[in-house]
Amino acid sequence: MPVTSGTLAQPSAPVRRRRRRVDLPTVLAYVCLVLGAAIMFGPVLWVVLSSFKGLNEIYRFPPTFLPEQWILTNYTGALQRFPFLRYLANSVTVTVVATLLTLTINSMAAFALSKYVFRGRDAIFLIILGTLMIPLQVIMLPVYLVIAKLGMANTLWGIIIPPAATPTGVFLLRQYMLTLPDELLEAARIDGAGEFRIYWQIILPLTAPALAVLTVFSIMWRWNDFLWPLIVINQDRLFTLQLGLARFRGELVTDWHYVLAMTVLSIVPITIIFGFLQRYLVSGIATTGLKG
Amino acid sequence: MKKVSPGQSMLAPYLFLAPNLAVFVIFIIVPAGYNFYLSLFRTSPFRLPAFVGADNFRYLLQQDDLFWRAIWNIGIFVVGDVTLLTGFSVLIGVLLNQDIRCRGFFRSAFFYPVLLSPVVVALVWQWILNSQFGALNAILQTVGLPRQPWLLKPNWGMFWVIFVHVWATLGFFALIVLAGLQSIPPALYEAALIDGAGRWAGFRHVTLPLLMPSLMVVLILSMVRSFEVFDHVYVLTGGGPGTATLMIVQFIYRAAFQLDQAGLAAAASLILFLVIFSLTVFQYLLGRRRETI
Numbered sequence: 001m002p003v004t005s006g007t008l009a010q011p012s013a014p015v016r017r018r019r020r021r022v023d024l025p026t027v028l029a030y031v032c033l034v035l036g037a038a039i040m041f042g043p044v045l046w047v048v049l050s051s052f053k054g055l056n057e058i059y060r061f062p063p064t065f066l067p068e069q070w071i072l073t074n075y076t077g078a079l080q081r082f083p084f085l086r087y088l089a090n091s092v093t094v095t096v097v098a099t100l101l102t103l104t105i106n107s108m109a110a111f112a113l114s115k116y117v118f119r120g121r122d123a124i125f126l127i128i129l130g131t132l133m134i135p136l137q138v139i140m141l142p143v144y145l146v147i148a149k150l151g152m153a154n155t156l157w158g159i160i161i162p163p164a165a166t167p168t169g170v171f172l173l174r175q176y177m178l179t180l181p182d183e184l185l186e187a188a189r190i191d192g193a194g195e196f197r198i199y200w201q202i203i204l205p206l207t208a209p210a211l212a213v214l215t216v217f218s219i220m221w222r223w224n225d226f227l228w229p230l231i232v233i234n235q236d237r238l239f240t241l242q243l244g245l246a247r248f249r250g251e252l253v254t255d256w257h258y259v260l261a262m263t264v265l266s267i268v269p270i271t272i273i274f275g276f277l278q279r280y281l282v283s284g285i286a287t288t289g290l291k292g
Numbered sequence: 293m294k295k296v297s298p299g300q301s302m303l304a305p306y307l308f309l310a311p312n313l314a315v316f317v318i319f320i321i322v323p324a325g326y327n328f329y330l331s332l333f334r335t336s337p338f339r340l341p342a343f344v345g346a347d348n349f350r351y352l353l354q355q356d357d358l359f360w361r362a363i364w365n366i367g368i369f370v371v372g373d374v375t376l377l378t379g380f381s382v383l384i385g386v387l388l389n390q391d392i393r394c395r396g397f398f399r400s401a402f403f404y405p406v407l408l409s410p411v412v413v414a415l416v417w418q419w420i421l422n423s424q425f426g427a428l429n430a431i432l433q434t435v436g437l438p439r440q441p442w443l444l445k446p447n448w449g450m451f452w453v454i455f456v457h458v459w460a461t462l463g464f465f466a467l468i469v470l471a472g473l474q475s476i477p478p479a480l481y482e483a484a485l486i487d488g489a490g491r492w493a494g495f496r497h498v499t500l501p502l503l504m505p506s507l508m509v510v511l512i513l514s515m516v517r518s519f520e521v522f523d524h525v526y527v528l529t530g531g532g533p534g535t536a537t538l539m540i541v542q543f544i545y546r547a548a549f550q551l552d553q554a555g556l557a558a559a560a561s562l563i564l565f566l567v568i569f570s571l572t573v574f575q576y577l578l579g580r581r582r583e584t585i
Contacts, residue, residue: 025491029387036384037401040459043416044404046427050419062430109312116305124309131320133572137520137541138565141548141557142323142330165315195304224409226523227541231549242411246527249415256419263415267408274407278400285467 044267051075051260058257074261084262086237087244090156091223094240098160099218102169103211109165110173111199115185125174132167136228144231158232159240163221169214172284176210177203213284216277223270241266330558341555348559359560361535362543365450366519369539372454373518377465378510382503384462385469386495399470403463410523413460417528418443421452446536449529453537457524461517465510472506473499512575516568540564 050058051074053067078084112118113125136143143162144153152158180203188198204211226242233239239247245266249259274281331348333341352359388399405413420427423441433439442448476499484494522541525531531538538546540560548557 029390029392032383033387033392033398036387037398040405040463041401043420043427043459044408047416047419059425061425062433063425063427105312105315108308112305112308116308118302118305121305124313127321128312128316131316133569134320134324134565135520135568137522137544138561138568139320139323139327140545141554141561142326143319144548145326146319146323161315162319165312165319170312195308199308220407224411226409226411226527227545231545242409245411245415249418249527256422256425259415260419263412267412270407270409278403282403282467285464285471 047260048264051257051264053257055257058260074257075265078258078261078265081258082244082248082262083237084241084244084265087239087241090238091241094156094159094225094229095219095222097156098164098222099215101160101164102166102218103214105165106169106214107173107204107207107211108199109170110177111203113170114174114177115180115182115203128167128170136163140227140231147232152232154233154235154238156238159225159229163225163228166218169218172214173207173210176207180206212277212280216274216280217284219273220270220281327558327561330554331562333555335552335554344555348555349563352556352559352563356556358535358538359543362538362540365536365538366521366540368450369454369457369521369537370515370518372450373457373521374511374514376454376458377462377514378507380458380462381465381469381510382507384466385473386499388466388470389473402466405460406463408460410460411527413456414524414527417452417456417459443529444533446533449533449536453525453529456528457518457521460524461514465514468510468513469503469506472503476502508575508578512571516571519564519567519571 049065049067050063052070052072053064054069054071054073057064057068109128113121113128147153147158147162152161184202184206185198188202193201224242225240226246229240229243230246233243236247245259245262248262332343332345334344334347335341384402388395388402392398408416421442423429423439423444426442428442429439440448442452480498480502481494484498489497520541521539522545525537525539526542526545529537531542541564544557544560544564547553547560
């Protein structure tokens with residue numbers, strides 16, 4: 001089933017099968033949900049609360065729940081001691097450039113595969129889908145060797161380029177473009193539009209809902225990526241946020257107050273972005289099983 | 293097959309495909325071939341690579357205790373992870389599909405950890421599980437149970453690695469189940485109700501059979517993803533204590549980038565690839581209708 005539109009994101013409320021009433025199964029359901037939500041949400045809340053506590057309060061046992069005094073020195077101290085802003089800049093660069101690159105080359109490939117008839121089309125599509133079975137984890141060493149040969153080891157390009165040609169993205173966009181009528185292209189050609197102009201001005205705007213889904217996923221993949229940057233980068237100044245965080249933790253075995261503050265800071269951007277875009281993420285997973 | 297439309301350029305599709313295909317070939321297909329080639333060589337920091345045929349595989353399978361340790365660990369991890377994920381995703385999917393108050397809130401709460409990076413997830417849980425100041429030990433002590441150095445004991449380490457990974461990915465699978473549930477026509481339940489079926493019978497005979505396609509997706513996807521696990525475990529325990537939570541990808545990472553054993557790393561990668569390949573083929577053979585990636 002192709003993603004047909006962003007409206008899929010809000011699943012319709014189930015038909016009310018019976019009147020809302022209080023019986024044992026209903027109570028049990030609420031107990032499970034509240035308990036579950038506490039387990040899923042509680043740990044993050046706990047870290048956020050801890051990050052505002054003073055040193056003597058963080059390292060107290062048993063701990064307090066709410067900070068006795070809300071303080072910001074963990075944040076200011078951490079920002080002074082660590083190049084957080086540099087890591088943030090690296091992460092933003094990688095995420096933005098990689099997402100733009102992914103959207104561009106995936107949509108171009110999807111356009112060719114869905115709107116043209118040419119020799120080798122089906123074979124190429126099958127090969128692209130087949131690469132789904134070769135995740136980076138399986139070929140990390142040879143990919144690194146290729147990167148090193150091309151002089152991209154220890155560069156942000158080395159992080160950005162290899163995972164950009166996602167089979168998932170090509171597939172998602174192709175399925176969507178297949179639903180667009182071919183007559184659009186023919187009409188445009190009669191009007192004298194070039195092939196690139198058809199792609200850029202006609203097909204791309206109409207593919208917006210699927211592009212939005214891919215954008216959200218690409219942002220999440222890149223922002224949260226750890227293994228590949230860990231392999232490519234070994235210079236402190238090129239660290240992404242995730243590498244920096246893991247490194248802090250390794251170095252500051254006991255300085256938890258800084259680690260907590262950094263952790264919270266790194267969650268803020270993604271939480272804000274997905275507050276707005278959650279529906280695309282949900283529809284992406286629900287309709288195509290796209291990896292989160 | 294569509295007809296070639298008049299006026300279509302013959303070169304255009306290849307040009308549109310070129311950038312994506314170039315990245316594919318250079319960074320996936322060539323390395324995949326290179327990996328096979330590497331697996332047939334012995335490498336060491338002191339000597340030139342020497343062709344050894346299947347020796348790397350033989351060494352891994354017959355002599356390398358650490359490789360078997362990683363296989364054993366990943367076996368336990370996959371069984372625990374997939375069982376819990378499948379079970380809980382059905383439970384949560386069903387609960388979220390009920391006519392309940394605050395559905396939006398609950399759905400977001402269960403989904404939120406999916407957004408977090410593996411590094412953040414691991415750091416959050418290290419803080420919760422901290423033996424001296426952790427919240428979990430505080431709770432245990434209040435109810436009179438002894439505090440534990442959770443991540444320093446092998447069995448507890450494995451338990452928490454599985455638990456944390458389930459915690460981080462459950463929302464994703466629950467959403468797949470929820471989507472499957474919502475595609476079941478309510479009329480079927482009404483029919484079952486008229487036939488006198490209770491809630492349990494309705495679930496057993498209507499929901500479960502119709503949910504099977506989604507469940508297969510959950511099962512296979514979660515299996516593939518747990519075989520590939522690295523980030524969460526690497527940051528949470530580093531594979532420890534000792535080698536108690538060292539998984540197969542970390543074994544490969546270690547051989548490739550920490551020990552300079554490219555041949556062994558490539559051979560282990562190929563074995564992991566075969567596992568993922570068989571799972572994917574199996575998934576395909578099940579003939580799912582959903583086009584899932």
